[in-house]
Amino acid sequence: MATSIQPETTTEDEQLHEPRLRMKKAGAERGHVDGGWWPRSTDLEAELPSLAAAVEQRVGPVTRVSYHLDTWGPATRKVYLGDRIVPLEGFRFTNPHTITAIGSDSRQVILLVVPPETPPEAAHAALRAAAGEGSTTATPEILAGEGVPA
Numbered sequence: 001m002a003t004s005i006q007p008e009t010t011t012e013d014e015q016l017h018e019p020r021l022r023m024k025k026a027g028a029e030r031g032h033v034d035g036g037w038w039p040r041s042t043d044l045e046a047e048l049p050s051l052a053a054a055v056e057q058r059v060g061p062v063t064r065v066s067y068h069l070d071t072w073g074p075a076t077r078k079v080y081l082g083d084r085i086v087p088l089e090g091f092r093f094t095n096p097h098t099i100t101a102i103g104s105d106s107r108q109v110i111l112l113v114v115p116p117e118t119p120p121e122a123a124h125a126a127l128r129a130a131a132g133e134g135s136t137t138a139t140p141e142i143l144a145g146e147g148v149p150a
Contacts, residue, residue: 019037019039019047019050020038020039020040020123020127021035021036021037021055021111021127022035022127022131023111023131024131024132024133025133028133029135029136030110031135032138032139033110033111033130033135035112035127035131036111036114036126036127036130037051037111037112037114038114039113039114039116040116041116042073043073043075044075044079048079048088049081051099052065052081052101055101055103058107058109059102059104059107059108059109060104060105060107061084061103061104062081063086063087063102063104064087064089064101065079065086065087065088065100065101066088066099066100067090067094068090068092068095068096068097068098071099075088075090097113097140097143098111098139099113112126112127112139112142114126115149122147125146125147126143126146126148129145130142
């Protein structure tokens with residue numbers, strides 16, 4: 001069973017800042033990803049603070065983030081997350097459908113990135129598929145299987 005990292009009850013304003021994220025339970029088979037994330041935009045710097053706060057329980061304080069350059073809009077090489085400066089490492093050779101958050105003791109989570117413009121029903125289905133306990137499906141197949149253009 002997947003872990004949804006969102007409060008049970010939130011105000012509308014809080015919902016706008018909560019990451020739309022589902023993660024596999026700790027210890028579940030990893031496969032290609034540890035869960036899925038549906039950001040609200042392609043502005044990585046704006047999206048990252050809430051994501052980092054949500055994955056901190058799994059990896060500790062986030063110290064690095066790697067991503068595919070063509071998936072996101074222009075981003076600086078470093079971002080402030082609380083009182084820490086966190087390097088953003090953009091590459092073209094990484095999976096364009098994932099983002100990796102690396103914690104202080106080198107633990108990491110690799111998340112499927114559902115494009116922001118994805119209709120809610122398809123996005124939630126992709127998040128569930130990525131966070132499924134036994135899910136070892138590759139990211140393009142998860143997206144395609146839920147009708148999300150990759």
